[in-house]
Amino acid sequence: MGDDGRRHIGTAERRDRLALRQRLAGAARAGSPEEVAGALVALHGTDPATVHLAVGARLADAAKTVSGTERALYEDGTLVRMHGMRHTVFVFPAELTAVVHASTGIGVAARERASLLKDMAAAGAPDAVWLAEVEESALTALARRGQATAAELARDEPRLKERFVYAAGKSYEGVHTVSTRLLRVLGVEGKVVRGRPLGSWTSSQFRWAPAPEHPELDPAGARAELLRRWLTACGPATEGDLKWWTGWPVTQVRRALAAIGAREVSLDTGTGYVAAGDTGPVAAPEPWAALLPALDPTAMGWQQRDWYLAPELRPALFDRSGNVGPTVWWNGRVIGGWAQRADGGIAWRVLDGTGVGREAEAAIGAEAERLAAWVGTTRITPRFRTPLERELSA
Template identity: 80%
Template structure:
């Protein structure tokens, strides 16, 4: 139970923080995608369309979403798409890549490489020394090409085409290609990143590129740095929230909290944490606000405990069976429904939680739908993880 002497941060204050710090209230919208990524620490990148839709919802001039995001990702490399927390693909500010790699990536990478070597050995495939030769050759080929698909790299290093049977005799037996598994390992290790996609901004087929050069950091120091940034963007949060978002052990979370001097606060859920000096209130947005956020949006996925902005009754309609959130409709800091793009491009939405959602809210939500429809134009997209409401509205 939280100590009554701790500062209290209630639901209204948390929603006000979300509106301003996550660039969702109109007055808080950003000018560039880099500002959005910096404000959120990380943009979910498992579904490529999510990156653009999350940025577009937060830009003052949404019409510039696609060219500006492509500039930041592929021309200036101010943003990088790479593996991060919980072995998930994110888009990070480039200056954060070393912190992410040291704080979360290397521990996961060690397990991934060991798993690959073990799986290959079970299948009678070549050993770790052979794999290291292929890796060095592939990285050299990628350096020469600048960007390349796995198929293009395999033309330079044919051993990438080698296949081996995974989980032989099991119900989930399959055939893996060295290139697919090795590039995944190199991605988690921070040696390669996702490059420009094959096709439009919704394409799931990406080229690979060498990761930007970065210093080697101490893991504990990197964890403290990452947690400080995340609490500044998303605090307050419970220990369970922090453990879930980072994928760290509870001992690592507690060590990082102590290192940054995080302050304990009282939440409706119990004890939470904010960055040092961040216990005071933030200014409530001047006007009510609406937002249409995509599936896997970092705001909707930012906390494990979400009752302060999402009614539990809505979860079955808005999440898939694996816990991935679909497209959500927001009104004044809480999720009130879901939305989808129909085959003709229409943005259809539905309110599921009608408490406090009147005519003003409906008009604001429809305005956001029109804004989204305008900048998306003729592009069609389907969330990678589909939810009941999204499927129904998509028709």
């Protein structure tokens, strides 16, 4: 206990919690993609390859990564790719879709629809009544087809091909089709989800599918449930971490913390929170290494990252928009990065100043071989390129 009576959770213990709860230590690895997603709450889905690579890094049998993840996503429906926090695309356990929609999606959706109508009005495009007709027609066509690309839906509802100029006269002026913006809005509204891609598991060309039915939940209760799950997986976390990850106003974060009876703890860098009943110590895992993909949910899990990622490493590992690239981990901290070469080999580098020895390098090498074995002939290029990834891939 600290001098103020609060439980103190130092950086070393935070790294131990990360290893175990993020399923990264060898003994903590999962048996299925559903188990991985449940442990992490959400897998980043903006880059299609990230979902599979994040699962593979945490499976006890990585050879089942692709078949198991595709089964869960496209056959059993136990995982769902949908818009979530901050209108980002994630993959969630199916039982969380209602929680995410009520806690986050409703508010984001209102802003997205208002933005679309505003942009259409500014461009002299048809009004909200016209858009509602197109929307109803598109959803009917999608229900009939089961899954469809935007181009296929536009053959059924030609008005989806209508174009309008966005931000006319500004430096970022562009031309949008109605389908591009409308399907995005329907995604955050929880009416459609991403279906099976047109190509392999690395393809970014997705079909759309009707969203699975789910009950309408009380938003405040849903926020409490989402925060409870996330703190269980990622706690301790600061108020800033929670506000950043959820995208909620700080008032909603504080109400959800109070609703779940979260416990305040002291950290080496200030004040954090853990879920109720989660103040006890954890056993340190065996030494471990991991190769995590770009946008991995662990690397992107907290806004304040100095406890696992030294600030001096960020220029090499992040792009200019703040997206993390592929990272190399040793015992709870980022020590370098990796990339796939054109010949399929996995190249990695420990960055200067991280001070690791032969044990770490041997473990990292073994993880690189494990990754290369299950990826096979598939070639992976992260959607967001970072300086070190570009250099290693060349």
